[in-house]
Amino acid sequence: MKNIWNTWSRLSLIQQICIGLVIGIFLGVAFPKATGIGLFGTLFVSALKAVAPILVLVLIVNAICHHETGKKTNIKNIIGLYLVGTFAGGAMAVIVARLFPVKLVLNGVDAADTASAPTDLVTVLTNLLTNLVANPIHALATLSISIDPETLSASTSVSPNFLGILVWACLLGLCLIKARQSTKDMIEDLANSISQIVRWVIKFAPLGVMGLIYTAISTTGLSVLVSYGQIILLLVGIMLLDALVLNPIIVFTQIRQNPYPLVLRCLKDSGITAFFTRSSAANIPVNMQLCEDLGLDKDTYAISIPLGATINMAGAAITISTLTMCCCFTIGHQVPLGLAIILSVLSALSACGASGVPGGSLLLIPLACSLFGIPGDIAAQVIGVGFIVAVVQDSMETAINSSTDALFTATADFKRQKKEGKTIKVSILG
Template sequence: MDRFIKKWTESSLILKIIIGLVIGAILGIVVPQWKIIGFPGELFVSALKAIAPILVFVLVVSAISKARSGVGSRFKTVIVLYLFSTFLSAMVAIIASTLFPVTIYLTDASTATAPGGLGEVMANMILSVVSNPIELLAQGQYLGILFWSLVFGIALKMVASDTTKDVLTDCANAVTKVVHGIIQCAPIGIMGLVFTSVSESGIGIFTQYGQLILLLVGCIAFVAFVTDPIIAAVALRRNPYPLVLTCLRESGITAFFSRSSAANIPVNMELCERLGLDRDFFSISIPLGSTINMEGAAVTITVMTLAVCHTMGISVPLPITIVLCIISTVGACGASGVAGGSLLLIPMACSLFGISPDVSMQAVAVGFIIGVIQDSCETALNSAGDALFSATAEYHDRMKNGEPVNFLGEFAK
């Protein structure tokens, strides 16, 4: 058994994931009635979601309690990168929707409850930050987890002994070891997730909402392969594609099938470790990115809102598009971490054009229909961007300070 485990862990994880992906797709087509095949996928995502809040909390507390000076500028850089890339994503969606306008068939309104406006979104975010920390850990509310872990980390830095800080570091290392074990089960989990998607959705979804799906996926692909690399290239002044493709391959694939940025936090943290990044930095930047780096969500909100406008014959003047970009950016940062969370912010953006909630909620219903594709692509972009911009911020800071930079860490070997 030990030999098998050693051979499994030493073999290529990506190759094993690809094999699991192919097997899951074949089984989904051949034996879609065997629902038990999808169970490992549910188990894999549940395990990642369960360990992620604990991982974030112990890593951030440990990092802050033992933090050294000199990483503050990296946080400023990564926040700017997160917000700027999200704004650019909304701009890409507006340009694409203008060049290739898409209409949708509006039918029954969804029963989901949407926030009333930006004020409500921001109020909910602030209230969630100061909630009971135990409840936040149980619910996986990462903005609140970050807040309380920063508070405890600062307090421990002031009063804790070196022995206590070492214990915290050992706890962080232990949780990281557990995460590594869960990630080694990714090929089996991906197989189950792919089986479930193929067996339940098939390819029929492409025929009913093909144009809308193509527009959404096209915008997301453009952001992933064009705008994000341009941002990274400007910051690093070197070819960004080796780093971009590494993040998409190592982070985007698992996020695509798990459809959960929260579940992918452990995956991203392990990726950052292999990229040679500073744990004190990425243990905060990655969970922060899962909250405010919402490029895919900005694309979804913008495309779906303009699809409603085109369907109703509403013209969208240039000044209003800028306001829509800002609303989409801020709204995306406040989007719920659950699957389809960005869809519930469509009515808020639609209100800018005087569209009633009854009509805009029908677009939300359409969004849930195509969610198996839309949400998967959206999450893959968001999660890969978290790792990409964390690496970009740290590499940029090191280069600026004249420090040696090992681009791509282990991947460069």
């Protein structure tokens, strides 16, 4: 037994999830009426639902309060490109997901209150502003508020008010910027502790995925696998569009020359490595070496590359936007243009605060779902679906995130060099 456990521990999380996925499919086909197997999925989703609000709060407070006011970094253009790339990725995901709607297999969809979904921009903004000023304790615990635009009556639902959590976290982080260093250290320790709890929860992802896929197959049949395949194709397709169409356009607007040699060089040297390591942080040395090979300013990329591993998250924004849109289509919510724009902004902001653990972006999906009045139970199931497709999604997401750290750093530096009259040449092969 000890040898089996040691062998299991040496496997990566993706390998463990694949095994859980296969076991869940087998049990769902062979023993569709077995009791207790689906409980693993229920417990996993409940744990995710419990930890997500606290994670959002402490991560955002910690990120904002550690900002150093007045520090000159000379990387404003790079940060601008990071933010534009992240927002553009989330916006493109919303557009493509609207053109190619995919429905998820979720429990409790029929019981969801579709009438609570906002249908026009006025309702969206009213609900948004109301939730932003909600009681912070209730926002963290149980309260989400919806306003009827005709009667102006308020109704509440039992799920975390992530928008309220977001605004209170931002305000608290801003107020703590000038706090004593010991206070900031304590907040950082708290953020690290919550992140560790998330890691513990995610260690049970193989069992959770097994329970979720068992429940889906035992109740729906093998046809549910088609839905997961469609989600993977949609996510991969959007991320390829981001890497090969959207990012080259952004780069071209800055350097005014063929962007593809630089784009393909970054994908080859950084993206492929990040795809297999699935960690932007672990790929920092690779990006540093790539920037050196490209002849970039060391004082700039020494700051921008580690920073990009934290805030440059176009892949995460794509994941959040896409799965949120799929959830809306599943429930039957309409997504008006105004709400789609707000979703793009929110997914970009959420992605910048994504936890640095595998599947960190998935835990922020309930924040985006809260825009549509989607119950927390259903939003937590979407996280579970995300872990099922993470075998491909997480690798692609990391490749997009990490390769664009080097891409946008090089873009800003090459723009500066061109202003100085230098000629820019990039070899795809290196």
